Amino acid sequence: RRRLSFFTFFSSSLFAIQSFKHTYHRGSIRMSTSAIKKIDNGICGSVYLVPMFSDNYGLLLVDDGEVETKRSAACIDPGDGQAILRAVEELNLDLKLVLCTHKHNDHIGGNKEIRKQIPSVHIIGTAYEEIPEINTKAKDGDIFTFGNFQIRTIYAPCHTKGHVLYFVTNSNQADAAPILFSGDTLFVGGCGRFFEGNAADMLRNMDRIAELPPQTNVFCAHEYTESNLRFLSSVDPLDPSISKMFQQVSEKRRHLVPTLPTTIAEELSYNLFMKCRERRTQQVLNCNSPEEAMAMLRARKNEFK
Secondary structure, eight states, X not given: OOEEEEEOOOOOOOOOEEOOOOEEEETTEEEEOSEEEEEOSSBSSEEEEEEETTTEEEEEEEOTTSOOSSEEEEEEOOXXXXXXXXXXXXXXXXXXXXXXXXXXXXXXXXXXXXXXXXXXXXXXXXXXXXXXXXXEEEOTTOEEEETTEEEEEEEOOSSSTTOEEEEEEETTOTTSBOEEEEETTEETTEEOOOSSOOHHHHHHHXXXXXXXXXXXXXXXXXXXXXXXXXXXXXXXXXXXXXXXXXXXXXXXXXXXXXOOOEEHHHHXXXXXXXXXXXXXXXXXXXXXXXXXXXXXXXXXXHHXX
């Protein structure tokens, strides 16, 4: 494994931000951008959800363990550079690092604008496909040190051929839950489309994710959860874990509350895309193998309205 260290990382307590007063609609998805949402309960760093476009989240990672006047930050998947730069200014952050999970423009479209405004920013992206403006190409198993954070790259091809995930721990918070930035591979209650891969690829990705600590908090890049849970309920309406989760998610979305993060333990309990090796899932789908179950689920979700 390669280990690379770029920056010293400091931060202080953060505050609620009220900005970007818009609500977007796309089908059943509604995205309130009236507030940047801070998530920090028991995890190894603070993560800010920055809504953008109709259903994307850009993500900002900050370490609250140390105090400085201006806190260093990393951004994950800056599809909208202006939205990220506004959030950085509002939060009084020093954006040092950008992490890109894959090549789709709603994840990397802001790279050029961020580079223009912050020439010193260090951009890391997958080594397996072209990402604009990157300084470092990340391969499977590469570990990057960013202040107290250790960021491990996990190669997860399928949604795109070069998709990677970033698994984050904090050397000063050994008991805190790790973080997984999953891009468009694992969603809350779902998984990404197989644009450049197949069911076997996604099954391997789900297996690798399932091996991570169960308390790992997962931050994906889209607010697809309500649609995902509606689909899972249609596939297995008798599963109480799916029904319970659907009720919780529906209540959150009624009030435009983000459904991120989830945990790996939660996803293993109800997300059928992570349960394709279980006989019950295969029976519900009338399939005979995990790979067949994965293919069937994705095909049905592609057509689900």
